[in-house]
Amino acid sequence: MLDIxxxxxxxxxxxxxxxxxxxxxxxxxxxxxxDGRQRQLASERDELRSQIKAMSKQVGxxxxxxxxEEAEAAQQESRDLGDREQGLAGEAATVAEEIHxxxxxxxxxxxxxxxxGGSDADNPVLRxxxxxxxxxxxxxxxxxxxxxxxxxxLDNERAVKISGxxxxxxxxxxxxxxxxxxxxxxxxxAHRFEEVRPPTLVTSETLTATGQLPxxxxxxxxxxxxDLWAIPTAEVPLTSIHRDExxxxxxxxxxxxxxxxxxxxxxxxxxxxxxxxxxxHEFDKVEVFAYVAPEQAEEQLGEMLEGIEATIADLGLAYxxxxxxxxxxxxxxxxxxxxxxxxxxxxxxxxxxSVSWFSDYQARRGNIRYRPGSGGTAMVHTLNGSAxxxxxxxxxxxxxxxxxxxxIDVPDVLLPYFRGSDxxx
RNA sequence: GGAGCGGUGGCAGAGUGGACGAAUGCACCGGUCUUGAAAACCGGCGACCUGCAAGGGUCCGAGGGUUCGAAUCCCUCCCGCUCCGCCA
Numbered sequence: 001m002l003d004i005x006x007x008x009x010x011x012x013x014x015x016x017x018x019x020x021x022x023x024x025x026x027x028x029x030x031x032x033x034x035d036g037r038q039r040q041l042a043s044e045r046d047e048l049r050s051q052i053k054a055m056s057k058q059v060g061x062x063x064x065x066x067x068x069e070e071a072e073a074a075q076q077e078s079r080d081l082g083d084r085e086q087g088l089a090g091e092a093a094t095v096a097e098e099i100h101x102x103x104x105x106x107x108x109x110x111x112x113x114x115x116x117g118g119s120d121a122d123n124p125v126l127r128x129x130x131x132x133x134x135x136x137x138x139x140x141x142x143x144x145x146x147x148x149x150x151x152x153x154l155d156n157e158r159a160v161k162i163s164g165x166x167x168x169x170x171x172x173x174x175x176x177x178x179x180x181x182x183x184x185x186x187x188x189x190a191h192r193f194e195e196v197r198p199p200t201l202v203t204s205e206t207l208t209a210t211g212q213l214p215x216x217x218x219x220x221x222x223x224x225x226x227d228l229w230a231i232p233t234a235e236v237p238l239t240s241i242h243r244d245e246x247x248x249x250x251x252x253x254x255x256x257x258x259x260x261x262x263x264x265x266x267x268x269x270x271x272x273x274x275x276x277x278x279x280x281h282e283f284d285k286v287e288v289f290a291y292v293a294p295e296q297a298e299e300q301l302g303e304m305l306e307g308i309e310a311t312i313a314d315l316g317l318a319y320x321x322x323x324x325x326x327x328x329x330x331x332x333x334x335x336x337x338x339x340x341x342x343x344x345x346x347x348x349x350x351x352x353x354s355v356s357w358f359s360d361y362q363a364r365r366g367n368i369r370y371r372p373g374s375g376g377t378a379m380v381h382t383l384n385g386s387a388x389x390x391x392x393x394x395x396x397x398x399x400x401x402x403x404x405x406x407x408i409d410v411p412d413v414l415l416p417y418f419r420g421s422d423x424x425x
Numbered sequence: 426g427g428a429g430c431g432g433u434g435g436c437a438g439a440g441u442g443g444a445c446g447a448a449u450g451c452a453c454c455g456g457u458c459u460u461g462a463a464a465a466c467c468g469g470c471g472a473c474c475u476g477c478a479a480g481g482g483u484c485c486g487a488g489g490g491u492u493c494g495a496a497u498c499c500c501u502c503c504c505g506c507u508c509c510g511c512c513a
Contacts (some may be wrong), residue, residue, distance in 0.1 A: 039475075042483095043475065043481090045482080046474090046475070046483090047481080049482060049483090050482070052494080053482095055493065056494040057443075059443085059494070060493090060494075071493085075492095075493040076493080077493085078494080079492095082493075246472085376472095377472075
């Protein structure tokens with residue numbers, strides 16, 4: 001969430017920044033108004049409390065000195081002050097609640113560097129790598145779900161029987177490929193990031209810190225009896241590792257990575273990309289994450305993007321990098337880049353990674369601070385990126401590595417994970 | 426799930442209705458001493474809100490309640506430990 005002090009002192013600048021997302025900014029006006037009222041109420045209450053405290057001390061002294069009548073009078077006066085204070089407290093609680101609810105729903109302000117735009121159609125393509133459209137043969141122009149069925153490495157029919165629509169199951173070399181990709185991505189990043197196996201069922205507080213709650217509750221799986229949520233990405237538990245803590249500046253940046261299953265209800269997506277495994281309710285992903293001091297954020301962002309590009313490039317896949325525009329950014333994002341791989345079978349660019357800088361938006365929601373050299377405490381910045389989202393990379397590999405004479409090769413960098421085989425199928 | 430015991434500052438740990446935001450120790454920071462360091466000694470040392478400042482206010486797991494006054498009493502919940510049950 002945004003800093004209420006920033007909203008108070010720079011309301012116009014905040015509104016201008018949010019307007020670049022193409023959203024209504026009347027919430028900011030309302031927040032400024034509520035904030036003024038809250039501050040007024042707080043100062044009145046502080047004054048009353050101060051009087052009550054002084055009065056109570058006097059009561060104690062009077063009673064000790066045996067002056068019962070005077071003590072009784074002071075008690076009565078203190079009671080009256082207490083009643084007034086109660087009234088103010090009630091109003092203050094109402095105002096505080098409205099402020100909190102509003103703040104949780106106001107999105108992050110985009111970075112000045114983020115390009116303007118209204119939708120994903122406006123995202124500038126920063127670069128295209130390894131891509132030559134004429135290099136693909138007819139045998140590579142077959143969608144992965146056809147190849148998957150042909151070679152028995154994808155069995156979605158049975159996945160649907162087991163779990164319903166939009167679930168997927170890989171078998172044999174296809175299953176090996178999915179697991180190999182996870183291990184490959186972890187190994188690629190192990191020199192920079194601490195490996196973590198976090199819980200994948202989390203509390204509402206955890207899901208609120210990253211921004212999925214309260215606005216996007218419908219997108220997540222909820223286990224009602226236990227009030228737990230299935231994570232949509234490892235970003236969720238990783239961000240909450242140090243929630244409600246104050247970090248030592250010397251420890252920053254702190255970097256974590258995790259391979260987890262991710263669960264998404266994907267409401268409203270039926271009918272598009274539902275074949276194969278491009279869009280499913282459950283998939284595996286390796287996520288990289290960092291807590292940094294604000295001045296370290298841009299460098300960390302560049303480093304993450306670079307690492308992710310190298311991971312994809314070394315798999316021998318064509319990819320491109322998009323600079324996400326203000327109209328397409330997620331609620332919590334301050335700056336964001338997408339990496340898309342080229343899937344020849346369907347002639348599509350598939351989003352396999354999103355590298356994002358959240359400024360202090362998530363840190364404030366999760367109360368994650370550090371002690372800067374200047375003294376006191378300040379909010380950290382958080383960043384994360386998908387190091388490798390398995391299903392779409394799986395699809396691109398199966399299509400790209402399909403041989404003209406039949407069979408599917410293992411990309412060189414994955415050979416160590418294939419038990420001596422050099423064939424996926 | 427049942428029974429018992431707990432939850433206090435970075436850590437350990439006192440405090441069971443009245444000057445407690447909280448003793449003490451450790452850790453940490455500054456200083457004295459020393460060629461340097463250690464030791465010793467002196468001083469400092471929580472977070473947050475508000476205010477130009479002086480100051481005022483909030484926070485002892487969370488939320489409610491009793492009281493003139495709550496870390497302290499009562500209720501609910503959460504978490505931890507021990508034992509039992511169950512279990513990969």
